[in-house]
Amino acid sequence: MKRIFLLGFLLIQTLLFAQEKWDIQFYNEVVNREVFIYADNKEEMPMSAQFQFKLKNLTSTLPNDEIVVIPPKTRKFLIAKLAPIKANEGNSFSYSNSYNFGNALQETFDDDYIYSLPFEKGKTQSIFQGYDGKFSHQNEFALDFDLKIGAPIVAARDGIAVVVINNNTRSCPDISCAKYNNKIIIIHSDGTFADYSHLKYQGAIVTKGDLVKKDQLIGYSGSTGFASGPHLHFAVFINRIDGKRTFIKTKFKTSESEATLLEEGKSYTKNY
Structure with a gap:
């Protein structure tokens, strides 16, 4: 069975900071039949991203809409791994994401400062x-x-x-x-x-x-x-x-x- 990989990639940046271009890159690598999605974050702060996947005969380690936090000054940070469900069938994937600066999951801070x-x-x-x-x-x-x-x-x-x-x-x-x-x-x-x-x-x-x-x-x-x-x-x-x-x-x-x-x-x- 011929293997098919289709990548669609959309970056959505928060309009409030349209003047600022964040130094972050998302990309993927295919190894055998698994797809690894990575991020390079060159910013001095964490960045948060949210993904939407469309998968055919693939599973993702990152659920749709779950927020992932990429640490500052990090290269090749693993966002998700996509793996085949049935070994002998074709598969395809596409995804879109939105991202913003900071740790969007943060709840605690120094309240006494x-x-x-x-x-x-x-x-x-x-x-x-x-x-x-x-x-x-x-x-x-x-x-x-x-x-x-x-x-x-x-x-x-x-x-x-x-x-x-x-x-x-x-x-x-x-x-x-x-x-x-x-x-x-x-x-x-x-x-x-x-x-x-x-x-x-x-x-x-x-x-x-x-x-x-x-x-x-x-x-x-x-x-x-x-x-x-x-x-x-x-x-x-x-x-x-x-x-x-x-x-x-x-x-x-x-x-x-x-x-x-x-x-x-x-x-x-x-x-x-």
Whole structure:
């Protein structure tokens, strides 16, 4: 019986990050009559993928729609093995997949971590939109710091810069402008991400892959993207395969407290 192998391959990237091209590759190798599907992930963070298979006379070690997490800086990571059911019959396969950054299966994180205020020592800044804010933070644990254009932004926690978008100049107070956000996204040691958004044009001074230390200068505030004025949008989250985020409440050290949740309408001083 003639053996037939038909490969169809579709990559779907989350529209929220259409500006970013992830350095990940999926491919397959045929050994005897078995098919091995692999991934090379050159990113500094895990990537999550979800597959849909169409199989004829083959079984897969990875069920349809099950999410697989590919570790960072990994080559030839085995995604699935396809094996014949009946040895003397023809077989074929095709598959499609979608993928996104981060460990989409993650549920635990360091809930006790104390963040540093993301602005300069000696400054006092207000929170003009807090958790579940009415303008753009519905169902989000995100904070908007009232930073003027060009104000220094420092890292609230150690990590690695995994997204740096720096070239946008446009803004408007509508969600349609979210694609114009200049931003830095940093992955932390517990797998969570911090989003620093609305930086000014060419406002980031770190590049993708840089190790970032807590309180290190990473960029300058602006008003790009979905913004009605200059500010720093800050949020910590776990990313999901469909681009949705599980937001995490973050405690900060301030001049008045060693660990506090920041509230909308209040001002906080950094004395460290």
